[in-house]
Amino acid sequence: MAHDENISPNTPLEYQSGIGRLNIFGFWIFLGAEVILFSTIFATYFSIYTSTIGGHAAHGGHAGGVPMPGELFEIGNTLVMTIVLLISSFTCGLAIHEMRKRNTKSMIAWLVITLLFGLGFLYLEITEFMHLVHEGAALGTNAYWSSFYFLTGTHGLHVSLGIGWMILIILQIFKRGLTPDTAKKVFIASLYWHFLDFVWIFVYTGVYLIGMV
Amino acid sequence: MFDFIKDNLILNDPMLLGANISILLSVIGIVFILTYFKKWKWLWTEWLTSVDHKKIGIMYIIAAVIMLFRGGVDALLMRAQLTVPNNEFLTSQHYNEIFTTHGTIMIIFMAMPFVIGLMNVVVPLQIGARDVAFPYLNALSFWSFFFGAILFNISFVFGGSPDAGWTNYAPLAIEGSPGPGINYYLLGLQISGIGTLLTGINFIVTIIKMRAPGMTLMRMPMFTWTALITNFIIVFAFPVLTVTLALMTFDRLFGTHFFTLADGGMPMLWANLFWIWGHPEVYIVILPAFGIFSEIFATFARKTLFGYKSMVISIVTISFLSFLVWVHHFFTMGGTAAVNSVFSITTMAIAVPTGIKIFNWLLTLYKGRIEYTVPMLWSVGFIPTFLIGGVTGVMLGMAAADFQYHNSYFLVAHFHYTLICGTVFACFAGFVFWYPKMFGHKLNERLGKWTFWFFMIGFNVCFLPQFLLGFDGMPRRIYTYGPEDGWTGLNVVSTIGGIGMGIAFMILVYNVYYSFRYAKRETSGDAWGAGRTLEWATTTSVAPFYNFAVTPEVKGLDAFMIMKQEREAGKEEKPEYKPIHMPSNAGTPFVMSVFFFVAGFGLVFKLWWIAILGGIGVLACMALRSLRSHKEDEGYYVSVEEIINTEQKKEA
Ligand code: HEM
Ligand SMILES: [Cu+2]
Numbered sequence: 001m002a003h004d005e006n007i008s009p010n011t012p013l014e015y016q017s018g019i020g021r022l023n024i025f026g027f028w029i030f031l032g033a034e035v036i037l038f039s040t041i042f043a044t045y046f047s048i049y050t051s052t053i054g055g056h057a058a059h060g061g062h063a064g065g066v067p068m069p070g071e072l073f074e075i076g077n078t079l080v081m082t083i084v085l086l087i088s089s090f091t092c093g094l095a096i097h098e099m100r101k102r103n104t105k106s107m108i109a110w111l112v113i114t115l116l117f118g119l120g121f122l123y124l125e126i127t128e129f130m131h132l133v134h135e136g137a138a139l140g141t142n143a144y145w146s147s148f149y150f151l152t153g154t155h156g157l158h159v160s161l162g163i164g165w166m167i168l169i170i171l172q173i174f175k176r177g178l179t180p181d182t183a184k185k186v187f188i189a190s191l192y193w194h195f196l197d198f199v200w201i202f203v204y205t206g207v208y209l210i211g212m213v
Numbered sequence: 214m215f216d217f218i219k220d221n222l223i224l225n226d227p228m229l230l231g232a233n234i235s236i237l238l239s240v241i242g243i244v245f246i247l248t249y250f251k252k253w254k255w256l257w258t259e260w261l262t263s264v265d266h267k268k269i270g271i272m273y274i275i276a277a278v279i280m281l282f283r284g285g286v287d288a289l290l291m292r293a294q295l296t297v298p299n300n301e302f303l304t305s306q307h308y309n310e311i312f313t314t315h316g317t318i319m320i321i322f323m324a325m326p327f328v329i330g331l332m333n334v335v336v337p338l339q340i341g342a343r344d345v346a347f348p349y350l351n352a353l354s355f356w357s358f359f360f361g362a363i364l365f366n367i368s369f370v371f372g373g374s375p376d377a378g379w380t381n382y383a384p385l386a387i388e389g390s391p392g393p394g395i396n397y398y399l400l401g402l403q404i405s406g407i408g409t410l411l412t413g414i415n416f417i418v419t420i421i422k423m424r425a426p427g428m429t430l431m432r433m434p435m436f437t438w439t440a441l442i443t444n445f446i447i448v449f450a451f452p453v454l455t456v457t458l459a460l461m462t463f464d465r466l467f468g469t470h471f472f473t474l475a476d477g478g479m480p481m482l483w484a485n486l487f488w489i490w491g492h493p494e495v496y497i498v499i500l501p502a503f504g505i506f507s508e509i510f511a512t513f514a515r516k517t518l519f520g521y522k523s524m525v526i527s528i529v530t531i532s533f534l535s536f537l538v539w540v541h542h543f544f545t546m547g548g549t550a551a552v553n554s555v556f557s558i559t560t561m562a563i564a565v566p567t568g569i570k571i572f573n574w575l576l577t578l579y580k581g582r583i584e585y586t587v588p589m590l591w592s593v594g595f596i597p598t599f600l601i602g603g604v605t606g607v608m609l610g611m612a613a614a615d616f617q618y619h620n621s622y623f624l625v626a627h628f629h630y631t632l633i634c635g636t637v638f639a640c641f642a643g644f645v646f647w648y649p650k651m652f653g654h655k656l657n658e659r660l661g662k663w664t665f666w667f668f669m670i671g672f673n674v675c676f677l678p679q680f681l682l683g684f685d686g687m688p689r690r691i692y693t694y695g696p697e698d699g700w701t702g703l704n705v706v707s708t709i710g711g712i713g714m715g716i717a718f719m720i721l722v723y724n725v726y727y728s729f730r731y732a733k734r735e736t737s738g739d740a741w742g743a744g745r746t747l748e749w750a751t752t753t754s755v756a757p758f759y760n761f762a763v764t765p766e767v768k769g770l771d772a773f774m775i776m777k778q779e780r781e782a783g784k785e786e787k788p789e790y791k792p793i794h795m796p797s798n799a800g801t802p803f804v805m806s807v808f809f810f811v812a813g814f815g816l817v818f819k820l821w822w823i824a825i826l827g828g829i830g831v832l833a834c835m836a837l838r839s840l841r842s843h844k845e846d847e848g849y850y851v852s853v854e855e856i857i858n859t860e861q862k863k864e865a
Contacts, residue, residue, distance in 0.1 A: 022346045026418045029448060033410060037452035040489075044460065044471065044482065051470075051477030139469055143477030146469035150460065164832075168839045185839075 012100055013183035020184035027188045031195055038154070038199050042206060045151050051143035067137050069144065069211040078208045081124045082200065088117030089197035092190050099186055104178045107186070111170055114193065118163045125156050148207065155203055158196050165189055217818070221372040221393075226307075233370050262798040264348035265758050266333045269355045271651055273330025274644065276359055280323040281637075283366065285718060287315035292675075292711040295704050298696040308692035309376040310394065314369065316379030320498065321402060322362045324632065327640040328501040329358075329412055332440045334651055335643075336416065338748035338756060339434045341425025341765045341772075346418040348796045349838075354408040354415065356806035361405025364813045368397035372818065378690065380491070383472030383483035387464050393817050399462045400813035406454055407809070413447030416440060425747070427767035431525070434746040434771075435511075435518055438525055439504030442532045443497050449536070450493040457486040466819060481546070488539035496535040499631070500528055502639030503570060506592045509646055510574050512743050513589040514581025517771055520573035527566030534563045544612045545619045553612035560610035567603060571596060586741070587661035591642035594669050595634050602630030605680065620690075623683025626676045633672060641668075641721070649740035650748060653755045654732040660724040664717045671713020678703040678710075745771040757859045759795055759851055763788045790856045796848040805834035 015021050054066035095110035129149070132138075139149045169185050176182055223229045247253050260268060290311055294303045303311065337345055345351050368374040375398035377386040386395045420441045424433070433441075461483065463469040470476040472483045511518045518524065540548060540556040548556075574596065583589070605627040609615055618624055641664075649655050687700050694700055735754035744750075750765055750773045751757065768775050779785065812827025814820075 022418055022422055025422060026347060026414050029414045029417055033414070033448050033452045036449055037456055040453045040456040040486065044456070044486070047482055048471065048477065048479060051479070053477035139463075139467060141476075143470040143473075143479065146463070146471055146478075150463065150469070150471075164836075165839065168836055172840060 012187075013102070013178065013180055014099075014187040015184075016180040017184070020180055023184055024188060024191075027191060031191065034195065038202075041151050041154055042202065045147045045207070048143045048147045053142045053144075065136075066141050066145075067135050069137075069148065069207075070213075072132055072135055072137060073208050073211050075208070075212065077124065077128055078204060081121055081128075082204050084117050084121045084124065085197050085200050088114045088121065089194050091117065092193045096187065096190050099178065099183055102178060104173065107178070108170060108173060111166060111186070115163055115166055115170075118159055118166075118193075122156065122159060122163070125152070125159075151207065152203060155196065155199055158199075162189070162192055162196060165192075217820075221818075223370055223373065229370060236370065257800075258798065261803050262352075262800045264344075264352050264796050264799055266337050266345050266348065266351060267651065267756060267758075269351055270330045270333030270335075272355055273326045273333060273358070274651075276362065277323050277327035277330055277640070280318050280326070280362065282718070284315050284318040284323055285715065287311045287318070289711055289715055291315065292708040294692060295694075296708040297705070298694055298698070298701055300693055303692060305692045306376065309378075309690070310369070310374035312690060313375045313378050313381075313398075314365075317365070317375070317398065317402075318362075319632070320379065320494065321405065322358075322365065324498040324636045324640070325409065325494075326358055326362075327644075328443075328498055328636070329409070331505065331640070331643045331647065332416065332436075332443075332501060335647055335748050336437050336440050337419065337423070338650070338751070338760060339437045339746050340420060340423060340428055341747050341750075341761060341767065342419065342423040343760050343764075343793065344796065345415050346423055347415050349799050349802065350411050350415050352799060352802035353805065354412040356802045357408035357411075357809055358405040360806040360810040361401045361403070361408065361813070364404060364810055364817070365397055365401030368394060368401075372397070380484075380487060381461075382487075383461065383464075383480040384474050384478070386461065386483075387473055396462070396465060396817040399458045399465070400816055403455065403458045403462070404806075404809045404813050406451055406458070409447055410451045410455070413444040413451065416444040417448065420444075425765050425767050428772070431522070432767055432770050432772065435507035435521070435524060436501070436504035436746075439500045439507075439528055442528050443500045446493045446497050446500075446532050446535065450490045450497070453486060454490040454494075457483070457490065460486075462816070466816065481543075484543055484546070485539070488542045489536070492539045492542070493532075493535045495631075496531060498636045500531065502635045503528065505639040505643040505646070506574065506595060507577075508746065509588045509592045509642055510577045511771075512646075512741060512745055513584045513586055513592075514578050515584075515743055516577055516581045517745075518573070519576040519579075520569070521770065523569055524573055527569045530566045531563060534559060534566075538563065541610060541612075541615070544615045557610055557612040561607050564603060564607050564610075571600070584743070586645075587656070587658055587665060588642045588646035590662065590665045591638045591645070594665065595638045595642075598630060598634040598638075598669075598673070602627060602634055606631060618683055620688055621683040622679045622687045622689055625689050626679035626683060629676050629679075633676075641665075646741075647748070649735045649754055650738075650751075650756060652729075654728060654734050655740060656724050656728045657732060660720055660727060664720045664724065667713050667720060668717035671710045671715075671717060673710065674713060675707050675710025678707045682707075739773075739777075745774045747772050749773050750776060752860050759793045759856070762790055762793075762856050762860050790853045790860075792853060793851040793856065794848060795851055801834050801838055805831055808834060 014024065052066070052068055091110050092114045095107050095114060098104075098107040098110060129152075132145075137145045137148075139146060166189055169182070169189055172185070173182050222233070224233070247256060260272065263269065290303065291308065294300050294308060333345075333351070337343070372393040375381065375386075375390070375394040377390055377395060377398075381395065381398055386398075420433075420437060460469075460471045464471050464473060464478070470478040472478050472480050474480065507518055507524065538556055538560045540552060541560045544553050544557070578593075585593075605623070609618060609624065609627055645656050645661055682700055682703050685698075685700060685703075687694065687698070738744075738751040738754055738756070739749040740754060741749075747765055747767075748756070751761065765772065765776070808827045808830030810827070812824050812831060815822070815824030815827055
């Protein structure tokens with residue numbers, strides 16, 4: 001993998017090693033696979049979307065009946081989640097911007113901020129799930145709620161993995177500084193993070209906005 | 214814990230008891246041999262931690278051959294059961310388990326790993342690369358496939374096997390099967406599927422980014438082309454399988470309602486999702502086979518492949534169409550006439566590019582100086598038999614006719630004609646063809662011909678009668694029938710054919726042993742003397758671990774052919790060696806896959822603490838890998854001295 005010759009110093013740091021270029025290209029293909037993965041989950045969600053067996057129209061009285069999605073979704077909470085994730089995507093972009101300018105310190109600062117917003121998103125999502133379960137809409141309630149949790153849960157799991165991953169990367173930068181190798185890792189993690197944001201937009205419109213009408 | 218083992222170990226069935234004992238004995242035997250000859254360290258450093266694509270390929274092929282044995286034993290058990298009416302050799306439950314594991318193992322754990330193994334051995338060589346793009350990931354691919362396969366395979370001695378068919382249709386697989394069998398299916402496939410997806414990514418990057426200078430896309434050998442397209446199909450199809458399996462795992466373990474009959478589940482959704490993956494899967498195993506045959510035809514007819522461009526176009530077309538035809542698997546399950554017609558037409562459309570390929574192969578052979586080596590026999594034998602599979606496939610593709618043959622033995626005969634002639638013939642052909650590249654000597658040609666004829670005749674004797682049985686109304690997946698049905702005679706014939714194939718397999722295994730002892734060692738990289746593509750351009754017969762001492766330069770299609778012509782014209786330059794960079798071995802892929810296995814096993818039996826333990830292990834391995842820097846992991850350099858030494862071995 002020693003195709004590192006003839007690289008202009010103007011090339012972004014993450015592209016300066018042969019393995020870095022291969023990794024980034026491979027990661028794009030991995031994201032292609034992730035698109036298929038989420039599309040399949042969305043397709044499942046939309047096929048099962050009307051399977052709200054046992055659902056009832058009146059809010060609150062869940063004795064015996066099962067709440068409908070429209071009754072439980074709260075536009076405010078999910079809108080805050082969306083904004084939090086969008087901001088984290090933006091701060092992640094700023095981190096890459098600083099990385100290109102070789103400002104290691106501010107890059108790390110923006111990464112940490114990104115992480116904090118990610119954790120905030122997770123916190124909001126978990127409290128929302130707890131609220132839903134409390135209202136009688138759990139994983140095994142009916143097909144609709146199963147697919148709801150599967151879709152949002154898969155996204156949430158991705159976010160959690162992303163957070164763990166980014167922590168590991170920050171540790172490495174503390175240890176080794178900014179090299180073509182660490183820069184590549186930051187760059188790939190940022191691609192992943194933007195992708196999760198992109199998927200969330202679809203979750204927000206597909207699940208929450210449509211679920212409310 | 215002891216109770217758990219006692220309750221799940223299957224000891225009441227004499228046949229399985231025998232299997233248990235023989236597995237135990239083989240394990241003890243292997244452990245003994247390795248200890249006695251002090252081979253543990255060798256095994257670990259040379260194989261288990263290897264990231265060399267050629268070794269990984271060989272391990273894939275060995276695993277696939279073992280799985281072919283297991284699936285073949287299943288097949289013979291089924292044929293034994295069906296030979297005579299009212300047979301009580303197997304119970305109905307046992308028969309269900311056997312056809313399920315047979316189908317699953319043959320497709321997922323035999324055919325696919327076999328072609329992936331050949332790809333591993335050949336593709337980097339064919340494009341003139343040192344290795345695949347991500348050697349570490351490649352090892353992980355192999356080991357997760359391997360441990361997924363083991364998880365699936367222990368089901369028959371521990372806890373019970375899946376019994377809902379290889380298609381595992383809901384709701385049968387949820388409500389109709391309470392034991393751990395289906396969980397084995399779901400998790401075994403899931404774990405090995407991870408490996409397959411990684412292979413897909415790895416090979417796409419390898420083929421797109423690591424070709425030797427001068428090798429444009431339209432100069433790539435046909436096998437590399439089919440590998441590229443196949444890996445695209447993998448990347449697009451396998452995530453669908455991942456989700457589908459996960460959904461059913463949730464239904465079975467966590468009480469969700471995706472495919473259940475109760476609470477709004479949609480059993481039909483399983484069938485749709487399964488075939489969106491399943492039909493492309495068929496092409497994942499068929500397309501590389503087409504590539505293998507193309508290489509062999511060109512080599513032993515000593516001609517450039519006819520219609521190279523149209524070959525490329527037809528593979529791409531087939532791969533597109535393969536995603537569009539999944540509905541033909543449930544024509545009879547209540548689709549509208551319009552839907553059925555559309556999918557019927559797309560299904561038949563696949564026959565067109567396939568037909569083009571067959572014409573191209575025939576034209577390649579036409580006026581060639583044909584040499585009937587064993588790989589060539591398999592390839593030539595493939596054409597007429599595959600045609601039978603193709604024509605009957607078009608018959609099934611017609612929605613109207615499908616109502617007649619659906620779920621009959623006609624279907625069983627059809628898919629064996631395509632899968633065995635397409636994939637298995639190609640695997641055998643490629644195995645024999647590239648054998649000297651892997652092991653430094655050829656397989657014995659005489660024994661190889663015996664294998665071929667036993668298999669070819671046995672195969673047709675086994676499956677031709679099944680078309681007739683289908684016309685006679687014999688349904689698939691039945692474990693017995695009555696004498697009054699009138700199916701006895703043809704079933705007897707079919708079983709005899711099955712035995713013929715079993716004998717062929719044994720001759721093949723004997724051939725490996727025989728040739729290892731007695732075959733003449735090859736001295737040049739071009740073992741058949743007729744190689745056209747770069748894998749034959751290595752100096753030693755078995756490619757050295759760094760593949761090429763000097764990266765070859767490609768000047769056209771059939772790059773090695775051109776190099777040979779130049780050499781004859783005396784235009785060869787003296788090679789100038791430089792140190793070569795190679796990746797170092799890694800144990801994490803193996804360890805991580807063991808943790809996958811542990812997690813999978815825990816989930817199969819809902820032993821949450823084991824599952825969590827395995828999961829933590831997997832995450833820890835991932836974290837460790839992430840924390841290692843490129844510096845620590847950057848491999849090592851092979852010195853010029855060592856290269857010269859290796860390169861001159863051929864003269865010794
Ligand atoms: C080598 C000789 C083989 C024999 C004698 C054989 C025989 C059989 C038999 C008797 C069945 C059960 C039919 C039924 O009762 O419905 C079956 C099913 C099947 N076979 Fe084979 N087979 C062979 C090889 C293969 C190979 C190489 C593949 C794939 C690459 C394969 C794939 C399948 C599949 C997918 C099924 C359907 C399983 C199901 O119904 O779920 N077979 N085979
Ligand atoms: Cu199909």
